Structures are given as C-alpha cells and as structure tokens.
Amino acid sequence: MVKKLFDYRQLGFKAGLEIHQELNLNNKLFCKCPNILQRGEPDFIIKRFFRPVMGEMGEFDKAMLTEYEKNKTVVYEGFYQSTCTYELDETPPTQINEEAVETGLTLTLLLKGTPVDELHVCRKNYLDGSVTCGFQRTVIIGLNGAVPIENKIVPITSISIEEDAARKISEENGVIRYRLDRLGIPLIELVTAPVLEHPEEIYEAAYRIGLLLRATGKAKRGIGTIRQDINLSIEGGARVELKGVQKLEWINRLVEAEIQRQLSLIDIKNTLLERKGSPETLVFNPVNLSKIFEKTKCKLVSNSLKQGKQVLGIRLPYFKGLLGRKIQLEKSFGFEIADKVNAITGLKGIIHSDEQLSKYGFEEHEIGEVKLTLGLNSEDAFALVIGELEKANKAVKIIVERCRLAYTGVPLETRRVLEDGSSRFEREIHGGARLYPDTDTPPLKISVDQINSIQRSLPPYPWETEKIYSEKYSLPIKVVRELILEDKIDLFIEIVDRLSIDPVLVSKTLIETMKALQRENPKFKEISDDKIFEIFKTLKTGRIAKEAVEDVMRILGSDENITLDVALEKLGLREITVEELDEIIRVCVEDNLKLIKEKRERAFTPLMGEVMKKVRGRIDGRIVSEHLKRELNRIGGE
Amino acid sequence: MGFKDFLKGYRGNLRVILESAGAKIWSFIRVIRDDQIFEGVLLPRSDLDDDQHINLKLKNGYNIGVKYSPNMRIEVLDYKPVSYRLPEKKLFFKPDKPNITLIGTGGTVASRLDYNTGAVIPAFTPSELFSAVPEIEDICNLTPKPVMSVLSENMKPEDWVKIAKEVDKEITNGSVKGIIIAHGTDTMTYTASALSFMLRNPPLPIVFVGSQRSSDRPSSDAAFNLINACIFAAESNVGEVVICMHGSSSDNYALIHRATRVRKMHSSRRDAFKSIGSIPLAKLEAGRIKILLKNYTIAGAKKYDPQISLDTKVALLYFYPGMDASVIDYFIDKKYHGIVLIGTGLGHVSELLLPSIKRAVDSKIPVLMTTQTLWGYTGLNVYETGRKLLAAGVIPCSNILPEVAYTKLMWVLTQTDDLKQIRSLINTNMVGEILDREEYNGFMILQGVENGVENILKNI
Incomplete structure (x- = not known):
C-alpha cells in the first residue's frame, strides 16, 4: 500500500505507543465540574507564573528548567460552569471519580493485566503551564497487560488514569493562554513496551487499543479525544517522543519523516567527525555585530536596531554546509535549530551562513566583515540572531548547545507532530524522575469483589465484534473497520437496524460519499450524526430518492447552520402544507371530472397516482389519500 | 532522610516477611505472589494506613500498593540509601542592601x-x-x-x-x-x-x-x-x-x-x-x-x-443554640482568668447562660462579647437580651475580631486584674484592632476579586 522506503529490520527500528483517551463521564476526575468544552468569551481570567522545584540533589529537572527559562506568563481562561476552585489550584482534590477507576479496571481486565491492589495517586510535574498546579494527578490502575496483533503479542506495561491538561489557545509575546474547561477531564493512558518494529505494527496496535477503549463504552468520540504518542528510535539514533498523533493514517508518514531526520542527523555527526571537529570547539562566545549593520539595507535588521535590539553572531566551527542540509522533508538542520530557538525564546529564528544571504538584503562587504570579526575558517559556519540582548544571548546559547549535540547525532527530545509529517521541538525528554506521591489523596483499596463483579460483565473483544458485524451485515471486514475508524459504526448500525436500509448503501454513503464531498470542498463541515440519520429517514419515507442523498449532504456540509428542511427546500423538496395539497387535489379533480363521473370510486387510484407525482416526498401519502377521498366524496355528494 | 525504624509503617505479618528477607526502606525489592511479580523501591508507609499493603515505587516512577498474601515471597535486589546533598550557593554580603x-x-x-x-x-x-x-x-x-x-x-x-x-x-x-x-x-x-x-x-x-x-x-x-x-x-x-x-x-x-x-x-x-x-x-x-x-x-x-507576656488562662467560646451553661461553669471552676464569647448578631447568647455569666463576673473573671458575623459592631443596647448581658457585666468588644479579642485579653490580663481597668483597656484602640467608624465599602470590599463585586454579582 505504501512505497517501501526503509528496511525497518536493518535500521534496528523500535517503537512503543502511549495512548491517551478522554473518558465520557459526567464529571471530572477530582472535582464535580461537568465534563464539557465551552465556547465564547471566558467568564474570568487568572494569571500565573511557575517555578521549577528542586530535585533530590538540589538540582532542577532539565526539562523543567527549559520550560522555566521560557519565562512565560500563563493566562488561564475560566468559565463559571466548567471551572471550580479545584482547576484553579485553589482547593484540594475531592475523592477520585469512581467511574473512571472502574473504566480503568475494565480495561485492565480486557487486556488481561493485573489490577493494582491499592491505588496511590502520583503527581507528574509539568511546567509548561498546561496544569495550574504544575503537576498532573495520575494513578496506575493496572500492570502487565497485553494486546494481540497479527503476528505478536504487544505487552502493555501500564494502564493509568490521569487528568487531562488545559487547552492551549494561543502563545504570543511570551504569554501562553490556556482554557481551563478541559483541565481535569479523566483520561486513560496506556503504555506499550517498545516492541513494535514496523509502522504497520504501530498502526495495528494503536487500532486495536482504540477498539478496546471504545469497548468500555466510556470513551469520548471526536477529533482530539484520543491522542497517540509514538516513542521511536533506530540503531545509532536516539529515543524521540512524537507527541499528538491524532489520526492513525498519519503514522506512516510521521515515522518515515522521523527516520529521515535521524539518519540525516547521524550523517551530520559523521561529517563533523570526518572533519575532525569536536564539541569542545563550540564555545559560547556571542559577538555583538550590531555596528557592522548600522547602515545596512536589510530592513529586518535596520528596523530591529532602531528598536534597540542587537545583532549577535556566533562562529560554528566545522559546520559549513551542514546547516543547509535537509534533514526532514524540506526542512534543513538550520531550520531545526531556528525552530528550537523559537520554541524556547520566542525569537522568530536565526540567520545562518548556509542561507542565500542576499535575499535578506545583506551586502557582500557586510557578510565579509561578519566572517572577519568572527574569525571564520574555511570549514566554519556562522549564525546570527537579532533580538533584545538577553534574549539574543539565550538564543546563541541554544544554538551552541544544539550544535554540540550534533556530535552525538540525535538528541533525546519530545517533538510535536505536524500534519505534513514533520515535527517540531517541544521539550527535552522528561525523566521518569518527575513523579512523586500526591499527599492530598489517600490510598484507595481495590477489593476482590469489585474485580470479580467487573470481570463478570466484561464486554466482548472488539475484534470479535468486527467479525460479527461483517457477517451480520454481509460487509467485508475492511469496510467494517473503516466505519469503526471513522467513528461511524454506531450511526451505521442505527440507520441499518432502525430504518432497514441496505447496509451497502449506508456504508458507502458514510465513507465514500463523505470522503468525496470532503475532497471536493476542503471547507466541508462535519455533518452531525443526527442530521445524517434524518437524511436516511427522509430517504426511507420516499421523500427523496437515493440519488438525492449526496446533494443533500453537499448542502449540509457547506454550512453547519443549515437544517435539513432548508437543504431540502433548496433542492426543491420543500414540504407542502395541507392547504397547498388541497389546492393541488382540487385542480386535479377539476381536470378529471369526466373520468370521475365514468369510473366513480375506481377513479381514486389513477387520481392518487397523478397527485402523488406532484407531491411525492413533500407530504405523507396517507394525508394525500385521506384528502383525495374527502374531495371525491364531496364531488360525489353534489 | 533516614528513619529510626528501617521498616517505617510496616506491622504484623508483612513486617515479618520483609524483615526476614532483609528488606529495608529504600531497598529495591522483588515481590513474588502467585504468578505475579512486582519490582520497585520499598517506600515507607503511613502509620495511619493498614498493615496489609507494601508501598512500592515502580521503575516508571509510579507508586502502587501490593497486597499482603501469606505465600508472598520477597527478594532484595539492591539497596541505595537516599542521601541528600544540599545545593551550595555562595553568599555575598551586600553592604548596600538592608x-x-x-x-x-x-x-x-x-x-x-x-x-x-x-x-x-x-x-x-x-x-x-x-x-x-x-x-x-x-x-x-x-x-x-x-x-x-x-x-x-x-x-x-x-x-x-x-x-x-x-x-x-x-x-x-x-x-x-x-x-x-x-x-x-x-x-x-x-x-x-x-x-x-x-x-x-x-x-x-x-x-x-x-x-x-x-x-x-x-x-x-x-x-x-x-x-x-x-x-x-x-x-x-x-x-x-x-x-x-x-x-x-x-x-x-x-x-x-x-x-x-x-x-x-x-x-x-x-x-x-x-x-x-x-x-x-x-x-x-x-x-x-x-x-x-x-x-x-x-x-x-x-x-x-x-511588654512581652500573656496570661494564657483565657478561653474563647463560640456560642451555639443549645449551648449548656455548664460549659461556662467549667472555665470558672478551672479558675480561668478570662472568657471571650463569640455571640450571634449584635453579640447575643441565650438567656439560659446568664446565671453562669453573672457567676463568672462575680468571680472577677472578665467575660467579653464579640460577634460571629465578623463584619459589624456588637450592640448590646439594642435588644432586651443584650441589655441583660450588659447588666450581668459582659464587656462588649466593639468590632474587635473574636481571635483578636482573645489575644488582646491575654495581654490585658498581664497589665491588670481589675475589671474596670480591663473594660477600659479592651475598649481602647491600641494597635488598630478597633475601627472607630465603618465605611460603606468596608463590608463590600472582598480583596482579590479582580473585576469588583458588582461584576461578580452580575454574572452569578
């Protein structure tokens, strides 16, 4: 199905999954707020700063320090309805949501894992502001589960329940805005062992775990409610955590792009070693080059200098040509460094010697002077940063540190995935060290009775259901699976079972027609399940023909505010009133007076046919028959 | 952080098997129970928790409690006592800083x-x-x-x-x-x-x-x-x-x-x-x-x-409907030197307490009255009950907060034991404890509400 780019076995490819699924429970995990996401203007705003907490050696966790160095103000948007003082970190947690614990236990038993005897809630530190208290409350419910995929058993090392983080709304000028409605919504987290050796295995494992989550009946649906993180590495590379995979079909290209990145970084490392470079040659020694650009024609620089910003330069020994090297899709190594600088300092980026510098408006003598001032050798590169002195210094520090890391090849990083398959630096990989017990919650014992009672009512395994559906509706497994993946299976069953419409027509409409319409109109809006059900109901009553379904969907998808009635009207399928019907009947009867006189009661059938031709799908046939009979009686009486 | 008890919080059978395995707090142990195996660092357990679970910190950082079972086996794999190195930071005395x-x-x-x-x-x-x-x-x-x-x-x-x-x-x-x-x-x-x-x-x-x-x-x-x-x-x-x-x-x-x-x-x-x-x-x-x-x-x-001393024989009593007069008698009998009452509204307590209050005053024990409403003044002249309390010798505390009246009386009692002087000192504003007038917004201001009280009320 996909062109084979890499030999995964030869690469020593290893991957594991971390899956987060929001639960559809009434309340949040540790408070009684409703589990809803809100729109519109927030009711109130809270501002906070975070400080790193020292670890046992009196040192700060590196990943936490990176966050702290970003020196960001965090603004929280709260709603009275979905935020209480708990989410504001102003009230201790209440007892853990029992339904969430039960769901965790159900999943543990489905995965044939070991439920934990006594639950201990832990805190996991987060300094990016996404959790108001600076840590997420999380608790392991089960251990040592497993999920079977085609050719292996994938161990599930842990099953835990945790609080979802706040929703990030924006980040500008050092201010991050989060919305608090999502904070505290119960999530289930599953971690697999790193035994997946091919993207298809990752896909299969993620798919099966997703099915199991749905089988608990408590999984939330819709975009963003399930999130996959992929941990992967190749021989000679390093573990990289790809965060935020929202769709399974992304997996292939994400993995390929990351492998390309790791291989390119290993190449860069080898080139550096061939050039006999070493990390020690990279020295944090920023040089203020602002003077050189006093009369520059480069608008970017001259405007910045006017605002009191500075231009700092740094020599990067042995890096000539390496910054311009493409490492991931079309992105160069220089871009990756700039991206990291941006993520940490908020500066727009960097300028480096592998770029076409004339496009910035620099003149040759300026570049010459830069090279001279920095003391560049033939194999060296340089980078420039523009910003307020403190920020610019920090940026240079990041550049130097990142270039030093180039000698190890691939740095351990958590990267946020982008839709094109590439990824961007988010933070250093967190150590397992950032967990510690939550002192606000008591241990919770899980009784044998509770386990037994859950065991007795376990749902069937979904891959078995997949088979059952396939047989029941005479559809290929592939189609059933697609319905499941597109989150349309429940709707499908409802339409087919309740309206007894051909399963093939329904599955085609839900998948193929929907996809075609989305391709045709990139702005195509999701049509709600209720509306789709109504469309089929209309089809069932005969008001629209099979062929019109697509037209109706096209209109509904163009604007989510359009109702089905409006769409039908646009297609000339407006419902008619009884008065209009009576008028149509009257005209029809008048035109056929002769026939009525001849055939008497037997005239009803042909007349009914004629009226229905005009009103089919626009009014119930029974009403037509009733009114036509009444009109005929009236005429007969005269 | 060392504990005197190297198996802190573990009791009964569980302690016996931990001990016989040679496990200590911070030992890295393996727990084998039937076909299940758990590995992690043995953590101390709270004395308030039961004696049926082992607290383990797993390799992934999470903690769990593993239930005791008579056929459970424990192996000690490693032991790394936790030691703390304090961060050192050189301090410079800066003569220009206070x-x-x-x-x-x-x-x-x-x-x-x-x-x-x-x-x-x-x-x-x-x-x-x-x-x-x-x-x-x-x-x-x-x-x-x-x-x-x-x-x-x-x-x-x-x-x-x-x-x-x-x-x-x-x-x-x-x-x-x-x-x-x-x-x-x-x-x-x-x-x-x-x-x-x-x-x-x-x-x-x-x-x-x-x-x-x-x-x-x-x-x-x-x-x-x-x-x-x-x-x-x-x-x-x-x-x-x-x-x-x-x-x-x-x-x-x-x-x-x-x-x-x-x-x-x-x-x-x-x-x-x-x-x-x-x-x-x-x-x-x-x-x-x-x-x-x-x-x-x-x-x-x-x-x-x-003037650093306090008379610590002072009681602070919150009045509630149904309060028994013997509560006050108790403090008289225990030879307390002063009682601060926190009354309802303008400073009231039930009539049924009057004889005991009178008995206290007669025993030269000052009885002070503050209010549960916190905001506002005591006003014992307004209603009959208040007047009876005054007649019994109760000292109203204006709008001194109950806890402050309590600490103030402790201090006043080190200055004098004369009821008249006590009354006069209690009603003298010494360190801003009495507000001689209450401004309109004194009640309204809830500091910390960014958009002001009105905005909040509007949105409720």
Whole structure:
C-alpha cells in the first residue's frame, strides 16, 4: 500500500505507543465540574507564573528548567460552569471519580493485566503551564497487560488514569493562554513496551487499543479525544517522543519523516567527525555585530536596531554546509535549530551562513566583515540572531548547545507532530524522575469483589465484534473497520437496524460519499450524526430518492447552520402544507371530472397516482389519500 | 532522610516477611505472589494506613500498593540509601542592601523534592533558601533563624511569647531593617495579633508570611509571598505587625494586612487572607509598594513599647443554640482568668447562660462579647437580651475580631486584674484592632476579586 522506503529490520527500528483517551463521564476526575468544552468569551481570567522545584540533589529537572527559562506568563481562561476552585489550584482534590477507576479496571481486565491492589495517586510535574498546579494527578490502575496483533503479542506495561491538561489557545509575546474547561477531564493512558518494529505494527496496535477503549463504552468520540504518542528510535539514533498523533493514517508518514531526520542527523555527526571537529570547539562566545549593520539595507535588521535590539553572531566551527542540509522533508538542520530557538525564546529564528544571504538584503562587504570579526575558517559556519540582548544571548546559547549535540547525532527530545509529517521541538525528554506521591489523596483499596463483579460483565473483544458485524451485515471486514475508524459504526448500525436500509448503501454513503464531498470542498463541515440519520429517514419515507442523498449532504456540509428542511427546500423538496395539497387535489379533480363521473370510486387510484407525482416526498401519502377521498366524496355528494 | 525504624509503617505479618528477607526502606525489592511479580523501591508507609499493603515505587516512577498474601515471597535486589546533598550557593554580603531576619516557626518557605521517595525536604539554610528563591539576593541580606518547628495548629500562646522575644532580640540588636516571620497560615492571625499587643510601636516592619500551596509544587505561592514580604520589610517605613499574602488568585499582587484586622477567610485559596471591615494596609505589585491605609504607624515615630507576656488562662467560646451553661461553669471552676464569647448578631447568647455569666463576673473573671458575623459592631443596647448581658457585666468588644479579642485579653490580663481597668483597656484602640467608624465599602470590599463585586454579582 505504501512505497517501501526503509528496511525497518536493518535500521534496528523500535517503537512503543502511549495512548491517551478522554473518558465520557459526567464529571471530572477530582472535582464535580461537568465534563464539557465551552465556547465564547471566558467568564474570568487568572494569571500565573511557575517555578521549577528542586530535585533530590538540589538540582532542577532539565526539562523543567527549559520550560522555566521560557519565562512565560500563563493566562488561564475560566468559565463559571466548567471551572471550580479545584482547576484553579485553589482547593484540594475531592475523592477520585469512581467511574473512571472502574473504566480503568475494565480495561485492565480486557487486556488481561493485573489490577493494582491499592491505588496511590502520583503527581507528574509539568511546567509548561498546561496544569495550574504544575503537576498532573495520575494513578496506575493496572500492570502487565497485553494486546494481540497479527503476528505478536504487544505487552502493555501500564494502564493509568490521569487528568487531562488545559487547552492551549494561543502563545504570543511570551504569554501562553490556556482554557481551563478541559483541565481535569479523566483520561486513560496506556503504555506499550517498545516492541513494535514496523509502522504497520504501530498502526495495528494503536487500532486495536482504540477498539478496546471504545469497548468500555466510556470513551469520548471526536477529533482530539484520543491522542497517540509514538516513542521511536533506530540503531545509532536516539529515543524521540512524537507527541499528538491524532489520526492513525498519519503514522506512516510521521515515522518515515522521523527516520529521515535521524539518519540525516547521524550523517551530520559523521561529517563533523570526518572533519575532525569536536564539541569542545563550540564555545559560547556571542559577538555583538550590531555596528557592522548600522547602515545596512536589510530592513529586518535596520528596523530591529532602531528598536534597540542587537545583532549577535556566533562562529560554528566545522559546520559549513551542514546547516543547509535537509534533514526532514524540506526542512534543513538550520531550520531545526531556528525552530528550537523559537520554541524556547520566542525569537522568530536565526540567520545562518548556509542561507542565500542576499535575499535578506545583506551586502557582500557586510557578510565579509561578519566572517572577519568572527574569525571564520574555511570549514566554519556562522549564525546570527537579532533580538533584545538577553534574549539574543539565550538564543546563541541554544544554538551552541544544539550544535554540540550534533556530535552525538540525535538528541533525546519530545517533538510535536505536524500534519505534513514533520515535527517540531517541544521539550527535552522528561525523566521518569518527575513523579512523586500526591499527599492530598489517600490510598484507595481495590477489593476482590469489585474485580470479580467487573470481570463478570466484561464486554466482548472488539475484534470479535468486527467479525460479527461483517457477517451480520454481509460487509467485508475492511469496510467494517473503516466505519469503526471513522467513528461511524454506531450511526451505521442505527440507520441499518432502525430504518432497514441496505447496509451497502449506508456504508458507502458514510465513507465514500463523505470522503468525496470532503475532497471536493476542503471547507466541508462535519455533518452531525443526527442530521445524517434524518437524511436516511427522509430517504426511507420516499421523500427523496437515493440519488438525492449526496446533494443533500453537499448542502449540509457547506454550512453547519443549515437544517435539513432548508437543504431540502433548496433542492426543491420543500414540504407542502395541507392547504397547498388541497389546492393541488382540487385542480386535479377539476381536470378529471369526466373520468370521475365514468369510473366513480375506481377513479381514486389513477387520481392518487397523478397527485402523488406532484407531491411525492413533500407530504405523507396517507394525508394525500385521506384528502383525495374527502374531495371525491364531496364531488360525489353534489 | 533516614528513619529510626528501617521498616517505617510496616506491622504484623508483612513486617515479618520483609524483615526476614532483609528488606529495608529504600531497598529495591522483588515481590513474588502467585504468578505475579512486582519490582520497585520499598517506600515507607503511613502509620495511619493498614498493615496489609507494601508501598512500592515502580521503575516508571509510579507508586502502587501490593497486597499482603501469606505465600508472598520477597527478594532484595539492591539497596541505595537516599542521601541528600544540599545545593551550595555562595553568599555575598551586600553592604548596600538592608539586613532582614527571617524567623522560622515551622512552615516551609522553600523546600526541595525527593523524586525517589516523594519526600519534601525543607530548605532553611541561607544558601538553600537563596538557591530556591534567588530573587531575594537582589532585595536584601536575608538571615534565616529557625526558632521552632511547630505546625500552625499545634502552636500555643507560650510559643507566641517565645516568638515575640526573638523578635524583640532582633529589634534591640539594632542591625536589621525589618523582620519576617514565616508561619503556617491556619493560626497566623492569632500569633500576629498577639505580637501586635506585646510589641507595640515596633521601630521596623514585622511581616508575617506563609503559603497556601506548599513550596514543593511548581505553582506554590511561597516564593511570591516571601519575595514581597522581603520587599516590604526592606523598603517600607511601616512600624506595625502585618501579614503579607497573595492579593488575588493570580500571581499579580500581594496585600499587606494589619495583623489585628485580618482573618483567613478561605480554607485553601491563595488569597484567603482578607482585611475585615477595612481595606488592606498596602498593595505590592511588580516590586512597588502602594500604601492604601493612610493611618499606619510610621516606624520610629512612637516609642517602642515591648511588654512581652500573656496570661494564657483565657478561653474563647463560640456560642451555639443549645449551648449548656455548664460549659461556662467549667472555665470558672478551672479558675480561668478570662472568657471571650463569640455571640450571634449584635453579640447575643441565650438567656439560659446568664446565671453562669453573672457567676463568672462575680468571680472577677472578665467575660467579653464579640460577634460571629465578623463584619459589624456588637450592640448590646439594642435588644432586651443584650441589655441583660450588659447588666450581668459582659464587656462588649466593639468590632474587635473574636481571635483578636482573645489575644488582646491575654495581654490585658498581664497589665491588670481589675475589671474596670480591663473594660477600659479592651475598649481602647491600641494597635488598630478597633475601627472607630465603618465605611460603606468596608463590608463590600472582598480583596482579590479582580473585576469588583458588582461584576461578580452580575454574572452569578
């Protein structure tokens, strides 16, 4: 199905999954707020700063320090309805949501894992502001589960329940805005062992775990409610955590792009070693080059200098040509460094010697002077940063540190995935060290009775259901699976079972027609399940023909505010009133007076046919028959 | 952090099998139970929890409890005692910065976290403190002095006297510009108001500070409050005992409250401390002090008058419908020297208590009356019950807050035992504990509500 780019076995490819699924429970995990996401203007705003907490050696966790160095103000948007003082970190947690614990236990038993005897809630530190208290409350419910995929058993090392983080709304000028409605919504987290050796295995494992989550009946649906993180590495590379995979079909290209990145970084490392470079040659020694650009024609620089910003330069020994090297899709190594600088300092980026510098408006003598001032050798590169002195210094520090890391090849990083398959630096990989017990919650014992009672009512395994559906509706497994993946299976069953419409027509409409319409109109809006059900109901009553379904969907998808009635009207399928019907009947009867006189009661059938031709799908046939009979009686009486 | 008991919290059968396996707290152990295997670091268990579970920290950092079973086997794989290296940070005395003493009473202003065990270790040496809150260096030369290690709720009036003496020592030494007292928030207002009476007209700011979120969490308010307390102690010319805490739920400003008019009004919010019936003394935002109450005492303007002792035989009683008169009799029989009642509304208690109250007054025990409403004055002339209480000899406390009336009476009793003089001293405003007039907004102002009360009401 996909062109084979890499030999995964030869690469020593290893991957594991971390899956987060929001639960559809009434309340949040540790408070009684409703589990809803809100729109519109927030009711109130809270501002906070975070400080790193020292670890046992009196040192700060590196990943936490990176966050702290970003020196960001965090603004929280709260709603009275979905935020209480708990989410504001102003009230201790209440007892853990029992339904969430039960769901965790159900999943543990489905995965044939070991439920934990006594639950201990832990805190996991987060300094990016996404959790108001600076840590997420999380608790392991089960251990040592497993999920079977085609050719292996994938161990599930842990099953835990945790609080979802706040929703990030924006980040500008050092201010991050989060919305608090999502904070505290119960999530289930599953971690697999790193035994997946091919993207298809990752896909299969993620798919099966997703099915199991749905089988608990408590999984939330819709975009963003399930999130996959992929941990992967190749021989000679390093573990990289790809965060935020929202769709399974992304997996292939994400993995390929990351492998390309790791291989390119290993190449860069080898080139550096061939050039006999070493990390020690990279020295944090920023040089203020602002003077050189006093009369520059480069608008970017001259405007910045006017605002009191500075231009700092740094020599990067042995890096000539390496910054311009493409490492991931079309992105160069220089871009990756700039991206990291941006993520940490908020500066727009960097300028480096592998770029076409004339496009910035620099003149040759300026570049010459830069090279001279920095003391560049033939194999060296340089980078420039523009910003307020403190920020610019920090940026240079990041550049130097990142270039030093180039000698190890691939740095351990958590990267946020982008839709094109590439990824961007988010933070250093967190150590397992950032967990510690939550002192606000008591241990919770899980009784044998509770386990037994859950065991007795376990749902069937979904891959078995997949088979059952396939047989029941005479559809290929592939189609059933697609319905499941597109989150349309429940709707499908409802339409087919309740309206007894051909399963093939329904599955085609839900998948193929929907996809075609989305391709045709990139702005195509999701049509709600209720509306789709109504469309089929209309089809069932005969008001629209099979062929019109697509037209109706096209209109509904163009604007989510359009109702089905409006769409039908646009297609000339407006419902008619009884008065209009009576008028149509009257005209029809008048035109056929002769026939009525001849055939008497037997005239009803042909007349009914004629009226229905005009009103089919626009009014119930029974009403037509009733009114036509009444009109005929009236005429007969005269 | 070593424990005297190397199997802290483990009892009964579980302790026996842990002991026989040679396991100690912090041992890396393997627990085998039927076909299940758990590996992790053995953690101490709370004495309040049952004796049926082993606390384990798994390799992935999570903790779990493993249930005891008679056929359970335990193997010790490794043992790494946890040792703590303190962060060292060189301190430089900066002659141009004011000297401030930080008196520690038991709360942790700064602390470090041990991820392996989850233990919180208080930071209290100067170098530890500065590495946790480096901003302080730019404000003052801060010298921490741990005086006691008592949880706020276990604090006794004797401890207040001890703290007052330490503060007095610092004042008489004369080398400090201000004094900060780190204190648990639960009873902070008791200690602070007691110090207000014992150390009248201090020649420098005495600033109580605490935190509502412990300092082991990234969202802690401790550093913010401490930094602001340092600024106020180092830079203000206020000669009073005050409390410095968060002004709002946001990390935007701190408020300085007069110790005799403030109360903790929420069990957990950062902005729990509110000035009652009055506005706060000052606001600190972005390092700048803005004085809000113009009638404060200027440091050095009046003669410093330390009188450091308290009569601790005073009771504070909250009246409730159905209260038995024998409650009051108990304190008379126990030879208490004073009783502060917290009555309903304008300062009422049930008529049924009258004989006992009269008996107390006849035994030369002053009986003071404050109000449960906190806002507003006592008014014993308005209703019949009030007039009867006055006739029985009850001393109304104007609008002194109940806890403040309690600490004030303790102090007044060290000055005189004459009921007439006691009455007169109680009704003399000594350190801002009585407001002689209540402004309209004294009730309305809920400090910390950003958009004002009206906006909030509109949206409810």
